[in-house]
Amino acid sequence: MRIVVAIGGSIIIKNKDHKKFQEYGEILKELSKKNELFIVIGGGVLAREYIKIARGLGVNEAQCDDIGIDVTRLNARLLILTLGEYAYPEVPHTFQEALKFASSGKIVVMGGTEPAHSTDAVGTILTEFVNGDLFVDLTSVDGMYDKDPNKFNDAKLIEEISADEMLNFIKDKDIKAGTYEFMDMTSIQMIKRSSFQAVIANGYYPKNLIKAVEGEKVGTRII
């Protein structure tokens, strides 16, 4: 299978150390034996800190986004170092480059591309661009809930949802650099217009990636 995995910066860089990189490194090496892998890494807390400084300078949102993109690429370089020989040694800046680097047969690791969307959107556009079979979004929540689980004890995890229903759910959300919801409009629209499968799962447990790839029940599957 050709698989695109988006790993939230809030997961991989959360504790500002190497541990999650190593945990993911082992799983990705294993998965790469049978699958073609493209990984998109988010910016997490570091991106938000840098964006905050840029915003303090009074620059526009696109310039703030651009700073965030550089942080995602730095995080991508750390995963490339983790994967060693298994990864293509450069971070692609465009979808074309990602496809070109994949012809090496190695795992391709990238961050953001251009302003005004999240790395989740990069992941979904990339999945379409490379004709991927599956997009896995590894984030800091277990998946999508019918209501905010931080506010409501009876919030239920939605195991399956259509892209249309998801679009309705997020359409009123505010979008600023560094403040995207767990999945943005662009991402859901990409899932809607393409035929690849998509799963949102908790990336704190790297084994959830294996479950998503093997079609086991995990997180929220978008159909």
Ligand code: UTP
């Ligand atoms: P992300 O959107 O991936 O990080 O990129 P996040 O929203 O902090 O989510 P987690 O924590 O990684 O899960 C960080 C910021 O970089 C900019 C946006 O400002 C985004 O909020 N960015 C990223 C872009 O503008 N374009 C991109 O293609 C990627």
